[in-house]
Amino acid sequence: MSRAASDAPRARSLSTHAPLSRFGVPLFFVLLVTLHLAANAWGAADELFAPIARVMTHPRCLNCHTSTDYPRQGDDRHRHLFLVVRGDDNRGAPGAHCGNCHGGANQSASGVPGAPGWRLAPLDMAWEGTPGVAMDNAGLCRRLLDRQRNGGRDSAALERHMTEEPLVAWAWAPGKDRLQEGRAPPPLSQADFIAAFRAWRAAGAPCPE
């Protein structure tokens, strides 16, 4: 077979795809830019939400945002002693309410922690994917923003919850335990957490993918 004969199909092919090569290159770059922007947005969401998630998944927060019918205790997140249960109103069982032991402030003599309105978060607001295991950041973010499950809070109301709720604030003043050893606060200071939350909200409260 001559060389001219063998090149003929290739030439036809190039001729057939000429429009694609004319539009394909710009299309490719548009796609590239779009992907790049999307990646940046996802990256920004990751970056913005990560410090918030670090606080939310800390035992001081997660121990009462459980997916179980009982609270947890301690940095090892063991089940609350005495088989304490959630109860219908998230404040314990009749005769054994949270407030029976947990008063309005930490008790230095006994090491019992306390803050106004001590209670579990409702099951709808659980931040555990499976019992004892925190959700990943994407799931946590979606759960936080889900108004069907977050008490109907928009992002402004969420910010108020994070900045004004005494139980949230308690996480940064958790007092000492029965051995007079200080409980660990979340990894960010309260001020840094609030700043991170506001920055995330200002960016439109994006969720990681």
Place this chain on the structure above:
Amino acid sequence: MIELIVNGKRQRVDVEPDTPLLWVLREQLGLTGTKFGCGIAACGACTVHFEGQPVRSCSFPVSAAAGKRITTIEGLGAGPGRPHPLQTAWIQVQVPQCGYCQSGMIMAAAALLNETPAPSDEQIGAAMTNICRCGTYARVKTAIHEAAHALQAGNSHQALHSHQSHHPDPVRPSHHAGHAGETGPAPATGATALGVDSGRRANG
């Protein structure tokens, strides 16, 4: 100076505001039916009622009780010789062994019956987080059922009324219930552990 209303009687005590209520009851007011057990709100031996709700008095600052109604085991019944139905059931069922935890148990049980007059076994299990080293739990459960039946049958209507109202006149001239015969911090047994002024005594 902090003012409390303990078993219907106004009391003024001069203590540090963060003093646990338990020690005010025991040492300032001499109400030693309420026991010190663990000191960390774990065992429940120190349970008293604060405005009708059970609290662990070892970790309850007296300042939080200022002006509020406190009921101890000594004030649970309707008066001398008129025990609360739970105290009666406790003796009938012979619940206590050493008796140390029992006043706290009864106070916790009384709070449960206030909210849940006919509790199931499961509800009793959820409510009674008190610890008993003698392992009287089964008899505790039986006695709570007995008391619930008695209350529901109206056999102890007057005692129930007194229990639920928690002394409607908070400023009574005298301390009506006394110390039920117990004067010291040593573990009480039988009826004295229950704060019952009665000729009948439980084992021990």
